[in-house]
Amino acid sequence: MPDPLPPHVAALIARRFPDSTEELVVGGVPVGELAERFGTPLFAYDGGILSDAVRSVRDTLPAGWELFYSMKANPAAAFLRFFLGRGCGIEVASAGELRQALDAGCEANEIIFAGPGKTDAELRLAAEAGVGELHLESVGEARRLARIAAGSPLRTRLAVRVNPDAAVQGGAMRMGGRPSPFGVDEERFEDAVDESEAAGLQVDGLHLFTGTQILDADVLLAQYRHGFALARRLADRTGRPVGTVDLGGGWGVPYFPNETPLDLLALADGLSELEADRGADPRLAEARVVLEPGRFLAAEAGVYLTRVTDVKSSRGKTFAVLDGGMHHHLAASGNLGQTIKRNYPLAVVNRLREAADAPAELVGPLCTPLDMLGRAAAVPAPRVGDLVGVFQSGAYARTASPLGFLSHAAPPELWVEAGAARLIRRRGTPADLRDDQIDAPDEPPAAGSTDDAEHDPAV
Numbered sequence: 001m002p003d004p005l006p007p008h009v010a011a012l013i014a015r016r017f018p019d020s021t022e023e024l025v026v027g028g029v030p031v032g033e034l035a036e037r038f039g040t041p042l043f044a045y046d047g048g049i050l051s052d053a054v055r056s057v058r059d060t061l062p063a064g065w066e067l068f069y070s071m072k073a074n075p076a077a078a079f080l081r082f083f084l085g086r087g088c089g090i091e092v093a094s095a096g097e098l099r100q101a102l103d104a105g106c107e108a109n110e111i112i113f114a115g116p117g118k119t120d121a122e123l124r125l126a127a128e129a130g131v132g133e134l135h136l137e138s139v140g141e142a143r144r145l146a147r148i149a150a151g152s153p154l155r156t157r158l159a160v161r162v163n164p165d166a167a168v169q170g171g172a173m174r175m176g177g178r179p180s181p182f183g184v185d186e187e188r189f190e191d192a193v194d195e196s197e198a199a200g201l202q203v204d205g206l207h208l209f210t211g212t213q214i215l216d217a218d219v220l221l222a223q224y225r226h227g228f229a230l231a232r233r234l235a236d237r238t239g240r241p242v243g244t245v246d247l248g249g250g251w252g253v254p255y256f257p258n259e260t261p262l263d264l265l266a267l268a269d270g271l272s273e274l275e276a277d278r279g280a281d282p283r284l285a286e287a288r289v290v291l292e293p294g295r296f297l298a299a300e301a302g303v304y305l306t307r308v309t310d311v312k313s314s315r316g317k318t319f320a321v322l323d324g325g326m327h328h329h330l331a332a333s334g335n336l337g338q339t340i341k342r343n344y345p346l347a348v349v350n351r352l353r354e355a356a357d358a359p360a361e362l363v364g365p366l367c368t369p370l371d372m373l374g375r376a377a378a379v380p381a382p383r384v385g386d387l388v389g390v391f392q393s394g395a396y397a398r399t400a401s402p403l404g405f406l407s408h409a410a411p412p413e414l415w416v417e418a419g420a421a422r423l424i425r426r427r428g429t430p431a432d433l434r435d436d437q438i439d440a441p442d443e444p445p446a447a448g449s450t451d452d453a454e455h456d457p458a459v
């Protein structure tokens with residue numbers, strides 16, 4: 001029987017969900033059962049796939065390189081504990097993420113604090129908690145940190161993040177080689193190191209992260225080579241060997257028909273060459289080398305599951321209206337910064353063996369035409385009650401979505417592994433939508449009201 005699914009969706013299912021026949025099976029449980037038991041919409045994460053992802057990164061990295069999980073991809077505590085249990089550290093980019101990492105049991109020295117716009121309160125929190133490493137994003141940030149530390153020695157190692165020149169580029173979303181709020185420009189990186197040290201800090205690390213969703217091993221290798229070159233420059237400037245080289249995240253996963261998985265064997269080959277060069281250079285030989293992927297570790301494990309509520313036709317097009325949409329999964333709706341809106345890999349997951357009918361528009365329940373998960377999707381003619389699964393939904397999905405828009409309940413999250421499903425985040429409730437509000441006064445606040453003074457500036 002010819003496979004009725006689009007080839008890239010069929011390939012993804014064969015690679016990650018091989019037990020599926022008529023119906024998608026996640027972590028040993030058919031999705032119909034998950035929907036029945038927990039209701040829709042929901043996110044289901046396959047624990048076995050997460051294990052595979054960690055293993056394949058470790059098998060690709062040279063021995064001794066350290067793996068950090070970039071938690072903005074998916075901050076669920078179950079994810080944090082899972083990656084901690086696999087010997088990973090956690091990369092955070094806000095006080096809120098830092099607190100969640102600590103709450104999940106991460107040792108402070110296993111945390112890297114990155115990201116632009118760290119407030120004084122966040123810098124103080126990072127210094128007091130003794131996070132393992134902090135990435136300086138600007139000279140201004142370095143000066144503020146020096147003031148906050150006020151001469152007392154920091155337990156936190158400092159690395160400077162470099163925004164490289166145009167030579168090393170790649171990735172669907174580029175963050176280097178042009179004016180950027182991230183890091184200090186390569187052209188004046190030595191000055192930034194000098195100015196940070198003049199302020200009383202010691203810069204021992206180099207951080208380079210220039211793009212996400214990179215599927216070309218050569219592009220990653222070129223960036224890493226550049227990262228080591230910058231680290232040598234750091235050592236030459238400070239006169240000390242480098243403490244850390246952090247090469248960022250950026251490993252991609254295939255979403256669209258023309259995309260294929262990252263070639264991990266090619267990457268491993270190139271990395272072992274880089275590692276040999278590094279080991280031979282006294283400026284770098286003692287450095288720890290860190291990678292901090294988010295997407296690659298988390299994306300493939302996740303499926304967003306939503307049910308067809310209504311099917312209608314309008315001027316010749318078929319619309320399936322789903323109970324989930326962009327408020328839960330902004331990226332899949334194409335509204336998270338994409339210039340070309342292309343469908344995430346998706347399928348009618350209770351009817352995997354049925355041939356596609358006329359293209360259907362798979363839309364969410366929000367009152368905006370932006371709320372569309374499938375444009376002209378190649379699916380069997382949809383029926384009310386069908387389940388639509390959106391793949392590659394473990395990273396930058398729920399957490400990167402406008403959950404409050406239209407006040408639908410926030411979707412629950414399930415951990416599914418070895419035939420057992422466990423709720424790791426409950427569905428939102430009406431109380432969640434209401435309880436952070438202060439009763440609206442009948443009258444506007446009087447002049448001299450103390451409301452502003454009650455604003456809690458704590459992070």
Ligand SMILES: *Cc1c(COP(=O)(O)O)cnc(C)c1O
Pocket residue numbers: 070072073091093114115209211212213248249250251292293294295296
């Ligand atoms: C977002 C981010 C990452 C993770 O990026 P991926 O492309 O998901 O691997 C790593 N490091 C920093 C500093 C980030 O901001």
